[in-house]
Amino acid sequence: MPEAIVFDLYGVLARDQSEESKRAIERLAGVADGRAREFWEAYWALRPAYDAGQPTTEYWQAVSARLDTVFEDVAALADADLESWTRADDEMVALVGELADRGHRLGLLSNIISDLVPLMEKRHGRWLGRFDALTYSCRIGVAKPDPRAYEICAAQLGVPTSQVLFFDDREENVLAARRTGMTAELFTSPSQTRQAIAAHFS
Structure with missing residues (x-):
């Protein structure tokens, strides 16, 4: 698990x-x-x-x-x-809250430009604050699919990559995550994500 x-x-x-x-x-x-x-x-x-x-x-x-x-x-x-990059998906935001309430350790791994980070955190700080670690490419100096991005993210969460379940909508990023040892799923919808999480934590 x-x-x-x-x-x-x-x-x-x-x-x-x-x-x-x-x-x-x-x-x-x-x-x-x-x-x-x-x-x-x-x-x-x-x-x-x-x-x-x-x-x-x-x-x-x-x-x-x-x-x-x-x-x-x-x-x-x-x-x-x-x-153009500031709109959140309310259904996925709700899922983050549910997972945090259930005590799951949560991380974010994003390819994001430096000027966008403060804007996103100002507008969406309430739910971004539910994460245990926020790993931004602009702050670590590497972006997905560079393997170092995944390794740094896991280290910031205090877990090995082999103990991470990762979701991304880009296949190249999913495949790169798997090469670092993560269990990775290609995101297609909130319902698919819920089902995948349930399967991994059943």
């Missing part, structure tokens, strides 16, 4: 960007018709360094250089990007 349950944040406990927020970011970036795909490819290709602690201005400079363009208002673009 696992000693700790660890959740990814985005795509599991918090929602991914909405289509509306994406369009707002594209407008602020001055993305021309037909270049949206190119913009998002650059956005994601350069994200790992940003998740691992790269300053915001350097990230957006790198994106603009990749696209061979100049963003007119980087501050507004960065703010819109931050805002």
